[in-house]
Amino acid sequence: MSIVSYELNGDIGIVRINNPPVNALSHQVRKGITEAIEAAGTDTSRAIVLACEGRTFIAGADITEFGKPPQSSSLPDMLLAIEASAKPVIAALHGTALGGGFETALACHYRCAMATARVGLPEVKLGLLPGAGGTQRVPRLAGVEAALDLITGGNPLPADTATRLGLVDRVFADGDLLAQAIDYARELVAEDAPLKRVRDINIDPQTAPAELFEGYRKKLAKRARGQLAPQHIVSCIEAAVTQPMDAGLQTERQLFIECMQSPQSAAMRHLFFAEREAAKVRGLDRDTPVRGIRTVGIIGGGTMGGGIAMNFANAGIPVTLLELDDDALQRGLGIIAKNYATTVKKGKLTEAESGRRQSLIGGSTDYRDLAEVDLVIEAVFENLDIKKQVFTKLDTVCKPGAILATNTSYQNVDAIAAATARPQDVIGLHFFSPANIMKLLEVVRAEKTAATVIATAMKLAKTIGKIPVLSGVCYGFIGNRMLRYYGREAQLCLLEGCTPEQIDTAMQNWGMAMGPLAVGDLAGLDIGYKARQGLSEAEKGDPKTYAVADMLVEMGRLGQKSGAGYYQYDPETRARTPDPAVLEVVEQQAAKHGVKRRLFEDEEIVNRLIFALVNEGAKILEEGIAQRAGDIDVVYVYGYGFPAARGGPMHYADSLGLKQVYETVCKFRDQYGAENWEPAPLLERLAGEGGTFAAWQK
Template identity: 65%
Template sequence: MSSVVSYEVVKNIGVIKVDSPPVNALSQAVREGILTAVQNAQNDDTEALVLMCEGRTFIAGADITEFGKPPKEPSLPDVLTALENSSKLVVAAIHGTALGGGFETALCCHYRCAIASAKVGLPEVKLGLLPGAGGTQRVPRIAGAKAALDMITKGDPVAANKASDMGLIDEVLSGDDLQAAAVAYAQDLVESGAPLKRVRDITIDPASIEPGFFDGYRKALAKRARGQIAQDRIVSCVEAAVNKSMDDGLAVERELFTELVTSPQSRAMRHAFFAEREAAKIKDLPKGTPVREIKKVAIIGGGTMGGGIAMCFANAGIPVVMVEINDEALERGLGIIRKNYTITVQKGRLSEQDMGKRMELISGTTDYADLGDVDLAIEAVFENPDIKKEVFAKLDAACKPGAILASNTSYQDVNLIAEATKRPQDVVGMHFFSPANVMKLLEVVRADKTADDVLATVMQIGKKIGKVCALSRVCYGFIGNRMLQGYGRQAHMLLLDGATPEQVDSAAEEFGMAMGPLAVGDLAGLDIGYKARQARTDVEHDPKTHCIATALVEMGRMGQKSGAGYYKYDAATRARQNDPEVEALIRDKAKELGIEQREISKQEIVDRLFFPLINEGALILEEGIAQRPGDIDVVYLYGYGFPVAKGGPMFYADEVGLKNVVARINEFARTLGEDYWQPAPLLVKLASEGKTFADWAKENS
């Protein structure tokens, strides 16, 4: 018997118990232990078996660290076959989450019971994969083709009661003692003469599926999945479950799983999975660094950003006080929050009762003196350094010793902001992304004097409010917005060189971005960038990088909110349309600047948009602004909509090949000028040595 799997007889029931912290993943030792226990139990005096787990969860999935390595015996299919073909009835007893291979293991048992708080799911699609151990064949046989597709192509876990309604769970247990309840359920099954119910014996009548159903589902997925291939392969597997025998369907599943596991997309998505978890770790933070208790939070500024941040904390059950300059502004801010919650209720994603509880956690004030009991204060006012310093001086005077003072600034120097206080060790950047109650990224900005326990606390509270955190040192724009400058600059310069707005945006969207850079500008409001340029009197602005956007704003074309920007927008649907007036403006500006326009290929557009991200990312690594290439990827995946199937800009660079990236940048330097095309020294060094950013990360871990 394996050291991580035990077997005991309780009354007439054999209990197989997995105990492999932290999540009972299906490692080789777990697989071997389950197989041995099932085989041995065939010859003892028990009348049924219960498979369950110790710790916080049922088997939460495959051991992802085994991906890409030589397989070890026994294989998961060997284990599942033993469970399914057991001569004794087998019951899976689920608590926590039964995900991926864990849920596929449960599906091979003859019956499944779960406590009400348990969840089941097949999340492989989020790693660019499909369930490879029968999930695509067994779920549709139980729940039907559409329900199976909805579940597997989204990859989200399903609560026990809903899973019961779908037929995936046979019994939702009551009581706190899982083992006792599961053993009693197994005994009831034995006493009632329940059959060995094998999912593989269920057949689906192909005539029950509407003609064209699978083609229609594929078309819907093409819009939702934006170039990801795993969803399409999942449809093929479920289609096989309908039209083929179990064994033939399993063969299709295995073939397509093998294709996906070796695909660039899955490599990218597995990289993203690990990068997200690694980004939460601060390299030089001493182990066991204490954290400060956060019981109450203040948000300074009740605008769209401040309101969204307040919602993040209220959603996590943390009381929030919002500070505004006057009662009118305060009521407006609270009203925006109430409106946002109301919309969520109307969509059925939140109950009226829960909305009421969250609104009760949010109070307001116009007096900084009311902030004496807060543990964390987050400033979310205008991007004006003088205003921010004024706010921090007030917070310094009003907040108790030990309270953390955070700025939500997108660009400003957090060191200078900290100088406005007598406690720079308590000052940190917490850069939320808009809308803050929706976007998952939180850039945590470490100033020169930020205390270790402040960093540890902010990373912990970020996780608590559902954010993916990445650490940045101080520089203009930090990681994300600093890199974004080159992306936006090239989008503009591509127009002057001859591309249309539609060509630029379409190339970016085919690459996998949800929206192209110019459409994003229209959505955010072109006046925001216009005002930011006016505020930066410390730099000389090259008209080639902004003249079209500036002209559009001065024409009253602010983007979607004014009905026109780079595009015209339908007042009712906000559908964008190409505008000949804009194309004429672009031609005129190019002529004024002496730029001869030409046809530009889609590949050139993609390279000119995304290679500046890579190059700036290399500079950020050299300067120590980011800890790892993976942290940069996390910022772009969760903050800027970079396609997860590409893994983030730094992973994408490794896939393209750093030598190819350097060669292309040098080519642009020759043809477009060296002003914006100088390869970063680290990029050149790694390329010349035949190394990758992943290699650099290992060497600097």
């Protein structure tokens, strides 16, 4: 069957698209649709139905064509041909109609959809804006505020919501979509229904005053800090109010090209592909069998264990939560109930669905209740000896073939696996807090982990809505190993002359979701303090890198939970304010360690923290702890609040040029000493060769 075909069904012309897997709008598809619309204009058809084969309507543009010379028909040209048809064109939607796919539907005169269909314009997530009329047609149909929310958010809408907004005209509960779309087309013909061209709709300027757009710009400045595309989307939607349709389309096209050519979009498109690559395990046969995971056990009912349990319950997988005693178990189940109640309160879940999910989580204080589960995840205190004891116990009670996973953030998974007689069944599954929300999952492959266990873990991550990244075994794996050096530089900058707010503001202005010291307060300064107590002096490293943090904890300043850490916190709102007492601690510790304080520029703060990440990332890459540079980027964007518009630390370094990064690291080495700033061998080599992290393979 051809990619685009056209046929007559009585007096209805049918344009079918068959471009698997997602019917992307490739050059051939655009050309085929344009030619089919032209053919229908000269035959006996009275209306035209545009439909897709396979599992979905057009799910978007062909992203592989981005950055390449345009080929006709362009998407805007194709849409103008549809819109200009003298016969009504009806889009029949199923699956997902996204991006250029939804813009195609919007250019049609009518839209019908299965109730299960979803529509949206997700371009903002690639640092782009809809470039084929989406910003002009959606506000004309749905209103300005709905358009702002939909297009700057980038999230798809279910068909019933789209219908309420006027974006879809008819919804079918079930049955054959094409047959019902043809019947709908005949109904429109019989009624002599008008050609509803969206361009003919004018927006009343009084419903969208300038203050509305200004307020939205301010909101986006906080929500999407430093991002170009969201602000340009507001400008495009404003043009839909203030300019005629064709002028608005020109504004949209101009700003689309500006976004397309920006480093931000390049970074976000890099992430799009990196996320998909991260799910692929090099050297693992695609036919590797996976184990069925029908029931799960979780050991430890604290905040992390409860959050992990919710992931499986949300996916319909029954969970047994194990705790030491009934009091601890009830506390754990209480945490879960509170989390679900919050979700219900926000309107993201119904009471009935919350109850159904909670019914999938049972509790126990007896290891024998884990005898038949398919997967056990240990989420106890971050202590190697305790974890080894847990796995020794699991070895005696779990059935053969059960996967035994540790949620450790730092500990040696090989040592944990050695505590069992089945190391081939042991793997690390490092969830990020809050585990029921954060999308990243580090899958840690131990030396003896079986291929089938790795394949199962990578597939399971998708089942529970996570983005998996494979890591080898080392202290801290990918993310926390690198974070140690990021935190080191934050602490040293603090001693050398910065205030906490200067460091945090510099990093936030650069694009990080939160500054490093504010993150420490959020997580709890006592966590790192307790972890250091189990380390030798050599393992702790330079005392200057934790002297301030330790002193604050010993003063009872644990962060937000105690009302004070690097900042003072309002007990009601948790709003933070600088605290002169902290600066006194910093100055005392600087004097104690012989550090002379000085003034800092924000650029130095950013470079020291980010290049510390990059330098350690280069070592991780060369050691084979990470499979590819893009995997490191995915870890940092989805697990640590690294700005997506920068593409992750390794992409950011590539975008600057590794020669520049290497020279800056060498400058820091000469200024601060080789102990902290010896350039990674891979960074030095690639800088000399003119290479990139993205192109390098071990």
